[in-house]
Amino acid sequence: MSGAEEVFNFIDGQWQKPGGAAGASILDPATQEIIGNFTNSSERDVEAAATAASNAFSSWRNTPVVERIQLLQNLLFFLRSEQDALARIITRESGKTYNESLGELKRAFENIEVACGAPTFSQGTFSEDIAPGIDEIMIRQPVGISLIICPFNFPSMIAFWFMPYALACGNPVIVKPSEKVPLTMQTIFRLIEKVGFPKGIVQMVQGDADTVDQLLNHPVIKTVSFVGSTAVAKKVYAQATAHGKRAQCQGGAKNPIVVMPDADPEMTIRILADSAFGCAGQRCLAASLVLPVGEAIDWLQPAICRAAEERIVGHGLDEGVQMGPVISPASLKRILALLAEGESAGARPLVDGRNAVIPGYEKGNFIKPCVVDHLQADGKLVQTEIFGPVLGILPMDSLDNAINWINQSLYGNMASIFTASGSSARHFRHEVLAGNIGVNIGVAAPMAFFPFSGWKDSFFGDLHGQSEDAFNFFTQKKVVIERWKDKWSRQF
Numbered sequence: 001m002s003g004a005e006e007v008f009n010f011i012d013g014q015w016q017k018p019g020g021a022a023g024a025s026i027l028d029p030a031t032q033e034i035i036g037n038f039t040n041s042s043e044r045d046v047e048a049a050a051t052a053a054s055n056a057f058s059s060w061r062n063t064p065v066v067e068r069i070q071l072l073q074n075l076l077f078f079l080r081s082e083q084d085a086l087a088r089i090i091t092r093e094s095g096k097t098y099n100e101s102l103g104e105l106k107r108a109f110e111n112i113e114v115a116c117g118a119p120t121f122s123q124g125t126f127s128e129d130i131a132p133g134i135d136e137i138m139i140r141q142p143v144g145i146s147l148i149i150c151p152f153n154f155p156s157m158i159a160f161w162f163m164p165y166a167l168a169c170g171n172p173v174i175v176k177p178s179e180k181v182p183l184t185m186q187t188i189f190r191l192i193e194k195v196g197f198p199k200g201i202v203q204m205v206q207g208d209a210d211t212v213d214q215l216l217n218h219p220v221i222k223t224v225s226f227v228g229s230t231a232v233a234k235k236v237y238a239q240a241t242a243h244g245k246r247a248q249c250q251g252g253a254k255n256p257i258v259v260m261p262d263a264d265p266e267m268t269i270r271i272l273a274d275s276a277f278g279c280a281g282q283r284c285l286a287a288s289l290v291l292p293v294g295e296a297i298d299w300l301q302p303a304i305c306r307a308a309e310e311r312i313v314g315h316g317l318d319e320g321v322q323m324g325p326v327i328s329p330a331s332l333k334r335i336l337a338l339l340a341e342g343e344s345a346g347a348r349p350l351v352d353g354r355n356a357v358i359p360g361y362e363k364g365n366f367i368k369p370c371v372v373d374h375l376q377a378d379g380k381l382v383q384t385e386i387f388g389p390v391l392g393i394l395p396m397d398s399l400d401n402a403i404n405w406i407n408q409s410l411y412g413n414m415a416s417i418f419t420a421s422g423s424s425a426r427h428f429r430h431e432v433l434a435g436n437i438g439v440n441i442g443v444a445a446p447m448a449f450f451p452f453s454g455w456k457d458s459f460f461g462d463l464h465g466q467s468e469d470a471f472n473f474f475t476q477k478k479v480v481i482e483r484w485k486d487k488w489s490r491q492f
């Protein structure tokens with residue numbers, strides 16, 4: 001891509017320039033080159049999207065599910081054909097490496113594949129003769145216009161935890177991408193346009209928090225799927241439900257990884273380093289704290305420090321790079337401030353990635369991997385989601401103490417254990433209060449045919465994204481009890 005791209009809305013089958021105020025330029029996080037110019041939507045844009053979705057709902061709801069999924073299959077074909085270009089734009093605007101971008105696209109595609117199971121997964125149930133001559137039927141119908149609000153860290157994938165399911169179930173969709181990375185979804189919408197969904201069925205409205213507020217307050221929107229930080233997830237959940245909407249809001253995380261003395265050192269370190277430093281630590285399933293139990297600290301500490309020092313940092317499109325920059329100068333500043341605060345409270349940087357200079361990319365938002373120990377239990381480095389390549393070491397004297405420590409924490413997105421013992425793994429899996437559990441897994445991201453199951457302050461709602469939960473979220477059940485007077489009935 002060369003030059004700065006303008007940001008557009010896709011409303012009622014048309015590309016439209018948003019009518020609101022200009023926002024911050026979209027910068028390549030590795031170079032600060034301006035790659036896009038952002039403009040917010042106006043209230044009129046939100047109204048136009050809501051009206052178009054409303055007008056389109058009736059005929060989409062009446063379109064047979066097999067025809068609806070045919071369009072999704074066509075979209076999958078176009079997305080796969082364009083995955084190289086899509087991966088490049090993800091890397092340009094988010095900073096992650098090309099392979100990480102391809103990885104998130106793969107996860108997006110898998111969700112389309114699962115959503116194409118809608119003819120089976122959105123079936124109802126039927127019981128004959130629940131009373132003499134009376135049958136009872138449960139049918140599932142679409143809920144209505146669905147709003148999807150996305151964070152910056154997976155510019156393509158996260159919309160697909162919801163969008164294909166909502167569409168397959170007969171709901172029109174409005175996607176609000178993160179204002180930090182709007183170009184990826186814009187590129188995806190060019191493919192959506194090619195697929196030829198009816199006007200108003202799949203729309204994109206660009207904007208920031210104000211646009212979210214306007215959408216949340218709009219009466220035609222019936223479901224809200226949100227992914228982002230915990231503070232905003234909480235707020236969006238409260239606002240959406242106060243307006244009578246069905247809501248599923250995924251929040252932030254602070255993911256612990258427990259390492260037992262019997263864990264395989266080579267495998268553990270390789271996977272732990274990828275979990276903590278992959279995507280520059282900007283994954284909601286990134287390892288943020290490692291809890292070595294007993295003598296595991298003896299091999300873990302030097303080895304994870306070596307892995308951190310060896311990680312190759314640079315522009316995500318350059319060959320061999322394993323870690324890119326963080327999303328923005330503001331994010332970098334926030335991470336540096338947390339590290340400084342932790343250090344003044346007694347934390348010790350074992351590997352200090354601050355002041356990173358990447359030749360050729362001196363202006364980028366780079367911080368190299370950091371490993372910190374001597375943490376204060378109630379300090380920010382332990383309690384706050386850092387969302388950067390910083391791994392804290394918090395030694396534990398027993399597995400039960402590690403589990404207790406995990407269970408008192410605010411978040412419950414992911415917890416993992418590395419061990420060679422089935423019994424330790426089983427105990428961990430049973431006791432830990434988190435929705436996604438890894439056993440010798442560093443990023444326990446459920447595949448599309450399982451729900452993405454955060455707990456505690458990592459999730460607000462009942463039904464999660466992906467899989468059967470998504471089919472339930474995007475349909476409402478109707479029960480019909482029928483009696484027919486006819487000559488064959490045994491009794492009336």
Ligand code: NAD
Pocket residue numbers: 149150151152153154176177178179207208209210212213227228229230232233235236250251252253283284385387413452454458
């Ligand atoms: P964010 O909360 O700042 O923004 C998310 C979305 O909310 C954006 O579209 C933004 O425009 C909108 N928004 C921001 N402030 C708002 C407000 N006050 N009112 C209404 N809308 C508002 O999150 P982010 O920085 O883009 O993404 C990173 C966060 O997302 C991290 O906390 C990460 O853990 C979390 N995340 C969670 C999951 C998960 O599955 N639980 C997955 C990915 C990311």
